[in-house]
Amino acid sequence: VLTQSPATLSLSPGERATLSCRASQSVTSNYLVWYQQKPGQVPRLLIYGASSRATGIPDRFSGSGSGTDFTLTISRLEPEDFAVYYCQHYGNSLFTFGPGTKVDIK
């Protein structure tokens, strides 16, 4: 099971966003992934392997963590970054998504 916190993060453009994803037991960081989903849009792959940015993802997005605790950091929020962020893990032939963190404008 993956839990994400906070459920909602209210910030202003230019601020730093720190999103947490916690697993109920230790997981393989190789298979820890982050997605961004904007309203009415399809999820977009941001980070794979816990810390590697997907193609075309700006370097203001970074991922870190291992074991049970993982973090997605957005160094300086741009207007287009206000969205819902999901973590996801693969293990034991199954995929699990976290419930998501909504980053909205303060």
Place this chain on the structure above:
Amino acid sequence: QGQLVESGGGLVKPGGSLRLSCAASGFTFTDYYMSWIRQAPGKGLEWTSYISSSGNSMYYADSVKGRFTISRDNAKNSLYLEMNSLRAEDTAVYYCARRHISTRAFDIWGQGTTVTVSS
């Protein structure tokens, strides 16, 4: 880069059946595992199933096991989801997604097709 286009969604009564399709293009379909992921209205993402590149292995979430069947036709570059015994809680947008070979990340998603289960 690749594209996925789903079809087959619609309104179905509880207990009914529906078959979703996903047409793949722009990449070598036979190289990739494929998956169906759904999103209920206003809710988060839920993985439902995936199938190996050859079609020989399939895995399901507990919520759909025994009711849904994932399959593929590599000659047609197509993925399918046969859904039986549908329930109101199966109402969702269903996305077809490509699983990256080494990272197990879903790197290409279709636009989704909407399934509504209601009497």
